[in-house]
Amino acid sequence: MANFVQLVILGLLAGGVYVAVGVGFGLVWGVLNIVNLAHGALVIVGGYITWQLFAALHIDPFLTLPVDAVALFVLGYVVQRGVINRIIRAPLLFTFLLTFGINLVIINILLLIFGSDFRSVTPTYSGQGLEFGSVVIPYVALTSLGAALLLAAALAFVLNRTRIGLAINAIAADRDAAQLVGIDLRHAYAVTYGLGAACAGVAGGLIAMTQAITPTAGEPYTLQAFVVVILGGLGRVSATVVGGLAFGLVEAFGQSIPGSGSVFANAIAFGLMVLVLVTRPQGLMGRLR
Amino acid sequence: MIATLDSNRRWRRIFLIVGGIVAAYALLAPLTSLDAAQSANVPLLADRLWFRIATIIAMFVVMATAWNIIGGITGYAAFGNVAFFGIGAYTTGMLVAKAKWPFLVSLPLAPLFAAAFAALVGLPLLRLRGHYFAVASLGVGVAVGELVQNIDYGGQPLFGGASGLFLPIYSIDNRGLYFFYLMVAAAAVSIAVTWWVLRSRFGYGLIAIRENEEAAAVLGVNTTAYKVAAFALSAALTGLAGGIFSQWNVFINQDNAFPIEYNVQMILMALLGGTGTVFGPATGAVLLQLLIQFLGGSLPITFDIPFVSAAARPIVAQVILGLLLVGVVIFVPRGVIDFFGGRSRLSLSYLRRSLRETSL
């Protein structure tokens, strides 16, 4: 029983990272209709910013998260405005290839700057946690979950309560109609992608605290973000939160199956995704688009 | 109008002539490495490096042409075809290395296994459309590679695990030449299959599915069967390339049998050359693979990138490749063949028009 509780807790805690990874990806997909294959690379950029600030200036990693967000927002805004906006009306395959190309460029620039060594962020409290009998809750994971939920809440606030957020919602509903009522599409698109990138950056900061990163470590996160968004259902932040937590749980229980270990993470994620897509295409929480 | 037509025809002719010369050279050069040619003092046109690069190019011709069947003709953006390459490689690899079958007997099973697997995963996957299918198929590519590396049987890795799988070297004279021609034969088969598909009832059904699946269905196209068949055919050809690769390379592991970047490379090749055509993907494969080899510094004609050390060079090459990918997608969305041989001419106004059509 304690084992079960421990698994549930670990799953939910791990789910925090997936929430963070998923919300930005879901936003870009839902509004821009782009499956952003560079998402994982953006996550890792955030990870390196946190690592750099921690290693060079000894700033607490949680305090670097806003820096990640701002830096990645700017990067995302520029990338969307300068590059992706130019093919937004092209068929799906082109946006796929384009974002993959961006992914390639980012990863290799990271390799040029940081090399391929593993980097990890280990604040003094990293090994510690709350203990309730045999159940242990690591501080870092707990705070990460909190930060991820805060991030999702902030994003939901921006989308539902601000001018630009409402513009983004309008675009998601109908691009051409949004343009007719005077929304500057190029700017709004760039802001959307920037917000998505900012979320990815925060996710990267959280990831750097729990595992060592390399420039190429981002790729699984793209696939996982996709699974999380599918799981929850496209189109709402709250659905992605559910999807992320559910994914964390599935992963925790999947890894606890004797003999499988963590090596099948992608296979589990993928199998789950196909299952959801085929049986409930609108996701656990979603409505059909 | 007439001027454009003429110029198009001229471009097409130039293109065909250049292509023919390149193909003839590539097919005949290996013969100079034969002992008979050497003793007759024919200059050696194909060394080991030449064979390596030419075989890889032929391999990509197979993969890009095979991808074209599901991606270009049927319009389903498969992003995980590398799974079939890997399955083909491991089928032949396991049969040769573990079951001790002769290579040529085990080779036909590579496309068979790949096709069977494609049919199996295709049934659920091909119900998905658009992004969903693309990423789900990408997931297949990743997951299969992971499973192959990690599945244990009785405590032993079943497929060689992380340390990979070694095949006995195929003992034959002129090995390089043998495998080059074998891969070229596979490429010829893929192109011939594509040619046949585009002229058959089957192919018309696939194109109808690409253009409008629901309309195709009410006209009597069995869309599920056709899509799965196209997927399996594509997988069979890709698996064939994988089977040849495993014996040629003698060593296979997750990295060289399931490289994620192949997924994108084969699509890019097909797009460069023109999707849905017979020779487009092959042309794109030759051009892009030459470029990749050139940037990677493995071609005899080489170049120096200023301010870049030798160690950083492959990384910079990747950056250039990425930028190129971005550039091609933005400026030439209809494929290079389109403006070299097809309807338009390469000009600034063409590039500007391409931009305007797709941009916000």
Place this chain on the structure above:
Amino acid sequence: MSAAPSPHPPASPGTSPASGEVKGAAAAPQLELRGVTKRFGGVAAVDGVSFEVAKGEIVGIIGPNGAGKTTLLNCISGVHRLDGGDVRWQGASIAGMAPHRIAKLGIGRTFQIVRPFGSMTVRENAAIGALFGSAEGRRGVTGAFALADEVLELVGLSAKARHPVSALTIPDRKRLEVARAVATRPHLLLLDEVMAGLNNVEIDEALEMVRAVHATGVTVLLIEHVMRVIIGICRRAVVLDFGQVLAQGEPEVVLRDERVIQAYLGERYAKRLRAERGQDGTDRKS
């Protein structure tokens, strides 16, 4: 457009190439709908619709927007799965069959919003119908193109056979939609508003086209908003409202039915009309 060539192999040996009339509904119906029901999220778009179509008839389906006309066609052609009821074709149930199998039985259809195969020429579009379609008289690629040419002649698109579909005008796209369906060698053709958005001259041409197709022995079930069309070619009309059959019978009679007028124009207008007509509401069908 007169003297239309038959795109058909004789539909099935023994049956007359009906130039229209099958005597009475006494003959076994070719198509029979029994309580066909289709729901979308709890709302019944088609709710217990039953009627029959005899071989060789031209039957019109009319009704206000949202009455469930297109949904009904989707139920017949297998695009939608039924939530209730049955569709019977020549005595056997076809409910739940995949669209391509229904097409192979000889039921062809068009889409209200045309769905041409964009990258193909007009001729290739029609050839797809000929290559697939009804299981009878199936042919190879060459034969399919020959049939495509015949069908294009029939609908009056021969001159544009080699054009890309992107170059077609709206009326021509509707013709192509019909041509593609006719090329499947159907026994029954379901036409979904092929005349919507056409001007008067174009409607006359389209009427000719439907008559020509019908003259080759094809039963026609068509959805139409243009009443002139219904009265012009249909012997019988079925009125749908809120997914249910409101009335059916001869078009002139049905169109004078008060309930039909009410459904189309609203209650107030119907009342006024009734007042104007006095108590002359007697010609309602029994």
